[in-house]
Amino acid sequence: xxxxRSVGILTSGGDAPGMNAAIRAVTRASIFxxxxxxxxxxxxxxxxxxxxxxxxxxxxxxxxxxxGTILKTARCKEFQTAEGRQAAYDVLKRHxxxxxxxxxxxxxxxxxxxxxxxxxxxxxxxxxxxxxxxxGTDSTIGYDTALNTIMECVDKIRDTATSHxxxxxxxxxxxxxxxLALNGAIASGAEAAIIPEISTKADQLADLIESGFRKSKxxxxxxxxxxxxxGGAMGLAERVKNEFPDYDVRVTILGHLQRGGxxxxxxxxxxxxxxxxxxxxxxxxxxxxxxxxxxxxxxYVPFTKAIxxxxxxxxxxxxxxxxxSI
Ligand code: F6P
Numbered sequence: 529x530x531x532x533r534s535v536g537i538l539t540s541g542g543d544a545p546g547m548n549a550a551i552r553a554v555t556r557a558s559i560f561x562x563x564x565x566x567x568x569x570x571x572x573x574x575x576x577x578x579x580x581x582x583x584x585x586x587x588x589x590x591x592x593x594x595x596g597t598i599l600k601t602a603r604c605k606e607f608q609t610a611e612g613r614q615a616a617y618d619v620l621k622r623h624x625x626x627x628x629x630x631x632x633x634x635x636x637x638x639x640x641x642x643x644x645x646x647x648x649x650x651x652x653x654x655x656x657x658x659x660x661x662x663x664g665t666d667s668t669i670g671y672d673t674a675l676n677t678i679m680e681c682v683d684k685i686r687d688t689a690t691s692h693x694x695x696x697x698x699x700x701x702x703x704x705x706x707x708l709a710l711n712g713a714i715a716s717g718a719e720a721a722i723i724p725e726i727s728t729k730a731d732q733l734a735d736l737i738e739s740g741f742r743k744s745k746x747x748x749x750x751x752x753x754x755x756x757x758x759g760g761a762m763g764l765a766e767r768v769k770n771e772f773p774d775y776d777v778r779v780t781i782l783g784h785l786q787r788g789g790x791x792x793x794x795x796x797x798x799x800x801x802x803x804x805x806x807x808x809x810x811x812x813x814x815x816x817x818x819x820x821x822x823x824x825x826x827x828y829v830p831f832t833k834a835i836x837x838x839x840x841x842x843x844x845x846x847x848x849x850x851x852x853s854i
Contacts, residue, residue, distance in 0.1 A: 530811050532650065534564035536580070536625040539597040540571035540604070540636035543787055544656045544670025546795035547597040547631055552588035553803025554629045554654075559585055561807055566625055570600045571632070572607035572639055575616040580623055592796055595673075595789045601632075607639050610646075617647050626650065627815075629806045631669070633657030634703075634835055637818060641831035644816045652806040653818040653831060654799075658787055661705035663837040664829030665820030669802065672794040674701070674786045675711055681782055682716035682749060689747040692776070695768070699752045699761035699781040708786070709753035710845050718749040719853045722764065724757035725841040733764055737772055754781075801826065 535558045539547050551567070558565045567587060569579035581587075591598055606612035620628075627650040630640040637653045644651040655662040658674035678700055689696045698718075702708045706723025713721035722732045736750070752761040759767070761779045768777050791799070802819045805826045809817060817828040 530813050532563065532627045532810050534566065534623075534625050535627045535629060535807070535810065536566040536568050536575075536620065536623070537583075537599065537629045538568040538571050538575060538631070539599045539601045539656065540630060540632035540639070541601060542633060542657060543595075543597050543601050544658050544668070545595040545673035545787070545789055545791035546669040546799040547656050548588075548591040548594045549791060549796045549799035550631050550654050550656060550669055550803045551597065551599060552591055553800040554806055555583050555588045556585055557804040557807035561811060563807070566623060567599055571602040571636070572604040572612075572616060573602040574600070575619055576604070576606055576612055578619045578622075580619070592800075593790050595791065603635070604639075607643075613643050613646060616643065617649070620649070627652070627810050629654065629803075631656040633659060633668070634661060637662070637831055638835050641816060641835065644831070650810060650815040652809045652814065653834070654802050654806055655818055655820065655834070658708065659702050659705050660707040661703065661839055662818065662820075662834045663839045664818065664822070664827065664834050666822055667794075667798060669795055669799045670787075670791070671707065673789055673792045674708060675715060676792055677786050677789055678708060678712040678751075678782060679715040681780075681785070682712065682718060682751070685780055686716070686747070686749060689749055689778075693746040694776045694778050695748045695750070697750050697752050697761035697765050697777065697779050699754050699779070701782070701786050702753045702755070704755060704757075705839070706753040706841060709751045710841060710849065713751040714845060714849050714852075716749070716751075717852075718751050718849075719745075720750045721849060722750060722752045722758050723841065724753055724755040726846070727755075727757045732758075733767060737768075
């Protein structure tokens with residue numbers, strides 16, 4: 529039997545659409561299980577500075593459709609220090625919170641892993657990031673919405689690209705991962721995706737130009753994953769201007785609009801399922817695990833596996849993109 533009586537919830541790192549649906553699910557499933565629930569504002573920073581409020585079911589009413597996070601979020605340097613984590617532990621003890629659900633990406637779950645081990649504190653993580661770069665889950669919360677946002681933006685850029693017969697490099701987020709760029713390219717019918725996963729093995733730009741990718745077309749769209757490894761859209765455009773001056777090149781950096789907006793049905797559903805599963809995991813005395821969904825089944829992924837365990841790119845997607853862009 530679990531000894532847990534009260535659960536704290538926080539969101540940390542970059543926000544992602546669907547985080548609110550996850551907060552709602554954890555809150556309601558916890559109350560259903562008989563736990564007290566505390567909302568912790570501004571991620572680990574709010575944990576250290578004691579920005580905590582007891583939540584009832586009403587605190588999470590009418591939020592499933594909202595982007596962002598009602599708990600706010602932050603990137604907290606102090607939690608990376610032993611003193612910061614001690615202060616956080618003291619606050620948790622003071623509120624008699626005996627488990628945490630942390631919703632965030634790689635950095636947030638790394639913090640959770642360290643803290644959970646240091647204080648033997650039960651923590652369950654939910655993968656909340658548009659980057660989809662956590663190992664052990666097919667999709668992270670927010671990824672599908674960001675992908676749809678990218679697709680809508682590229683559809684619009686295509687109109688002007690076609691009218692002016694231009695080559696567009698469109699830079700998308702993803703930190704060190706190319707999932708948004710690769711699947712965004714397939715969904716929007718782009719000519720190519722330049723992603724960090726294969727940038728060290730090939731000069732993707734030269735390959736693209738040499739393949740004569742514009743022979744049958746008068747405009748082209750290339751999605752570029754933000755990363756020093758790809759050179760980013762600006763870097764590639766500069767190269768094209770110097771090496772292939774015949775092309776009329778433009779750059780669009782989609783930026784933070786990719787993180788906003790109402791979550792898709794898919795993100796709301798996985799966030800709800802994962803949130804409820806986090807409470808099941810606590811009831812089951814699981815700790816230091818991230819909830820994932822693999823082949824439509826809930827799975828528990830140890831933090832050590834989920835984090836920094838390179839999630840591979842599916843090479844079938846690359847081949848499909850290449851074949852469909854002729
Ligand atoms: O991890 C999510 C993410 O949006 C990345 O794709 C991006 O590199 C980063 O966060 C941007 O962070 P910030 O909003 O702090 O600039």
